[in-house]
Amino acid sequence: MRVLVTGGAGFIGSHLADRLLAAGHHVRAFDALDPQVHPSGAPDYLDPAVELVVGDIRDESAVGRALDDIDAVVHLAAVVGVGQSMYEIRRYVDVNSTGCAVLLEQLVERRARIKRLVVASSMSIYGEGQYANSVTGERGLAPNLRPENQLAERRWELETEAGERLVSEPTGEDKPLRPTSVYAVTKRDHEELCLSVGAAYAIPTLALRLFNVYGPRQALSNPYTGVGAIFASRLLNGHAPVAFEDGHQTRDFVHVTDVARAFQLATESTVTGHALNVCTGRPASVIDVANGLASGLGLAIECDVVGRYRAGDIRHCIGDPTRTAEVLGFRAEVEVAHGLGELAQWLSGQEAVDRVDQAMDELRRRGLER
Numbered sequence: 001m002r003v004l005v006t007g008g009a010g011f012i013g014s015h016l017a018d019r020l021l022a023a024g025h026h027v028r029a030f031d032a033l034d035p036q037v038h039p040s041g042a043p044d045y046l047d048p049a050v051e052l053v054v055g056d057i058r059d060e061s062a063v064g065r066a067l068d069d070i071d072a073v074v075h076l077a078a079v080v081g082v083g084q085s086m087y088e089i090r091r092y093v094d095v096n097s098t099g100c101a102v103l104l105e106q107l108v109e110r111r112a113r114i115k116r117l118v119v120a121s122s123m124s125i126y127g128e129g130q131y132a133n134s135v136t137g138e139r140g141l142a143p144n145l146r147p148e149n150q151l152a153e154r155r156w157e158l159e160t161e162a163g164e165r166l167v168s169e170p171t172g173e174d175k176p177l178r179p180t181s182v183y184a185v186t187k188r189d190h191e192e193l194c195l196s197v198g199a200a201y202a203i204p205t206l207a208l209r210l211f212n213v214y215g216p217r218q219a220l221s222n223p224y225t226g227v228g229a230i231f232a233s234r235l236l237n238g239h240a241p242v243a244f245e246d247g248h249q250t251r252d253f254v255h256v257t258d259v260a261r262a263f264q265l266a267t268e269s270t271v272t273g274h275a276l277n278v279c280t281g282r283p284a285s286v287i288d289v290a291n292g293l294a295s296g297l298g299l300a301i302e303c304d305v306v307g308r309y310r311a312g313d314i315r316h317c318i319g320d321p322t323r324t325a326e327v328l329g330f331r332a333e334v335e336v337a338h339g340l341g342e343l344a345q346w347l348s349g350q351e352a353v354d355r356v357d358q359a360m361d362e363l364r365r366r367g368l369e370r
């Protein structure tokens with residue numbers, strides 16, 4: 001197949017390109033080489049066999065040309081900083097939502113040839129994860145964000161109004177979507193725009209809801225995205241990683257090679273109309289990740305647990321991998337301890353500019369961190 005990967009010069013896109021090439025597909029990467037992600041231009045890690053087309057996803061004629069003679073499209077191009085999206089609102093809506101609309105209009109015109117559309121969605125569209133009530137045993141709960149007065153008292157875990165403690169459980173795809181940032185709203189747009197247009201025009205389409213992706217090639221000098229990369233840029237400069245709240249909030253860290261495999265399976269599959277979690281189903285706390293990276297790098301740097309919080313932050317979100325296993329036959333394989341060790345090895349050869357303090361100042365000035 002001839003596959004167009006938008007955002008194909010990025011972290012996930014380049015790993016997917018490697019897999020697709022190895023499977024014998026032709027890969028065209030369409031990418032604007034956003035300077036925030038690629039400060040030195042086209043990345044060295046991109047396989048020379050990838051046909052790189054530099055262009056903006058909002059430019060309809062460039063997108064149209066890139067789609068000519070293409071059989072399958074994987075849409076990854078996006079701006080990806082959650083905190084930054086809360087003040088560069090228009091840019092996020094423009095690149096992500098409008099960019100997806102431009103792609104879809106061009107794709108619809110060429111639907112006779114296009115056999116497949118796969119889009120990157122995100123766990124961020126869930127908002128808080130799924131919970132059970134520790135007192136009543138009730139499961140499948142979809143609570144709202146923790147109230148401001150609770151956070152102001154530094155009580156971090158979720159509670160009911162009656163003060164009953166809620167405990168995290170794996171989040172299934174049917175949990176109501178409650179995006180809590182502009183970035184997350186635009187990722188829901190990505191998913192819903194692609195699935196609805198795909199269904200209307202009979203273009204087989206899947207959306208993959210990626211959990212927290214980590215691994216080699218993360219953009220280390222981009223302080224706006226990816227807790228693993230943000231921690232790494234601190235550690236590589238001899239600074240302590242900063243953990244908000246008490247550092248025991250949990251996420252589902254899924255390795256980029258697993259994610260690339262999920263995208264390949266989705267691209268080659270014929271199933272359509274689903275939004276599927278790409279996750280491990282296992283929790284790791286923010287402190288676990290910081291310590292795992294520090295020890296992998298041989299550094300005795302402890303995480304700086306700051307006891308502050310950011311507007312819109314969730315406490316726990318772990319994915320339920322069951323439906324993806326049934327529909328796509330996908331199960332994540334890389335254990336987080338192994339994956340962090342491998343990431344640390346790659347990091348040892350990297351340089352990173354630590355702009356994390358600057359990014360945090362931007363949030364603080366706007367009252368988004370308290």
Ligand SMILES: NC(=O)c1ccc[n+]([C@@H]2O[C@H](COP(=O)([O-])OP(=O)(O)OC[C@H]3O[C@@H](n4cnc5c(N)ncnc54)[C@H](O)[C@@H]3O)[C@@H](O)[C@H]2O)c1
Nearest residue numbers: 007010011012032033034056057076077078120122210213
């Ligand atoms: N990394 C994660 O943890 C994660 C989690 C959930 C979802 N996702 C989604 O996966 C996709 C890929 O993310 P990533 O982590 O590889 O990020 P990335 O920043 O490494 O890759 C995104 C690519 O898109 C390109 N891009 C940005 N603006 C563009 C524009 N206007 N036109 C064309 N290209 C443009 C960038 O240059 C970059 O190469 C994104 O859609 C993101 O929302 C990522």
